[in-house]
Amino acid sequence: MSNIADLREDYRKADLEIKDVTSNPLEQFQIWFQQALQAELKEPNAMTLATATADGKPSARIVLLKGVDEQGFLFYTNYNSRKGQELAANPQAALVFAWLELEKQVRIEGTVERITPEASTAYFQRRPKGSQIGAWASPQSEVIPDRRILEENVQALQAKYTQSEQLPRPEHWGGYRLRPTVIEFWQGRSSRLHDRIRYSLQTDGSWHIERLAP
Numbered sequence: 001m002s003n004i005a006d007l008r009e010d011y012r013k014a015d016l017e018i019k020d021v022t023s024n025p026l027e028q029f030q031i032w033f034q035q036a037l038q039a040e041l042k043e044p045n046a047m048t049l050a051t052a053t054a055d056g057k058p059s060a061r062i063v064l065l066k067g068v069d070e071q072g073f074l075f076y077t078n079y080n081s082r083k084g085q086e087l088a089a090n091p092q093a094a095l096v097f098a099w100l101e102l103e104k105q106v107r108i109e110g111t112v113e114r115i116t117p118e119a120s121t122a123y124f125q126r127r128p129k130g131s132q133i134g135a136w137a138s139p140q141s142e143v144i145p146d147r148r149i150l151e152e153n154v155q156a157l158q159a160k161y162t163q164s165e166q167l168p169r170p171e172h173w174g175g176y177r178l179r180p181t182v183i184e185f186w187q188g189r190s191s192r193l194h195d196r197i198r199y200s201l202q203t204d205g206s207w208h209i210e211r212l213a214p
Contacts, residue, residue, distance in 0.1 A: 011103040011188025016195035018209055025183035025199035025207060026070055029106060032185065033068070036099045048096040049075065051086040059086065065097075066123065072179040073108065074115065076123060078140035080172045085141075087112050093178055103188035110180040120174030125166045132167040133157045184212070 022028045036044035045065040052058045059082060067074035073095060078084055087093065095108040114120075124132060137153035144150070161167055180201065187195040194214035199207045 009103075009188075010190050011194070012190050013103045014187055015189065016185060016187035016197055018197060018211060021185065021197055021209065023207065023209070025180070025185075026068065026072075028185060028199075029068065029183065032099075032102075032104060032106065035102060036104075039099075039102060041099055041101055044097075044099060046097075047073075047075075048094075048098075049083060050094040050096070051083050052090050052092070053086055054089040059083070065095075066175070072110065072177045074175055074177055076120070076173070076175045078135065078138070078170075078173050079114075080142075081140040087176065095178060105186035105188075107182075107184040107186065108178065108180050109182040110178045112176050112178050115175040115177050117169075117174065121169040123175060124169040124173065129161075129165050129167070133161070135173045136167065136170055189214070 022031070033044065043064070046062050047065050048060050049063045050058060050060040061083065063075050063077065063083075065073055066076055079088075091112045093110065093112045095106075097104075097106040099105070124135070127135075133154055136157055137150055157167070182198065182200050184196060184198045189195055192214060196212040196214055197209060198212050199209055202208055
């Protein structure tokens, strides 16, 4: 472990100037996300989701982005999970995308809301059957005695829904939308003098753009 302090990269692939970004950060995100797709990065939609309890105790985990539009960023999970409970108590969250091969990072902050039950059901029933069964089988974030309980739940569900490729959506499972108020684009630069461009949502719905020191 003694060499951890010596691990470093000198970033030189690109730069980022205010004159080169769009006026809307969601459009700018789409541009960068397409670059990540074209680079064939492994799971470019993987993002860190940070939540906090009502009294500010934070937690974070990796989840998958499942949609982005002019309203914000979509992801799905178990409402009874730790993140679901924290979002119910404190609907503020942050996302981070790290595309290390491109030397890019995107940080997003905003408020979170549940999407409609109809939209959650439509997405749930497009998932592979195994994923639908998994959502029913796992009491996410609860303590369980061993893995066998999950396997038994899966077997019971497979037997119950042998003739169907679509399961009903669990009421405890569905989608969230993070509506951004701050989005920062980070481009790695040499000698740690990185480029950071921040968009902040204004009261009139416009976005203020400014450069931050690295």
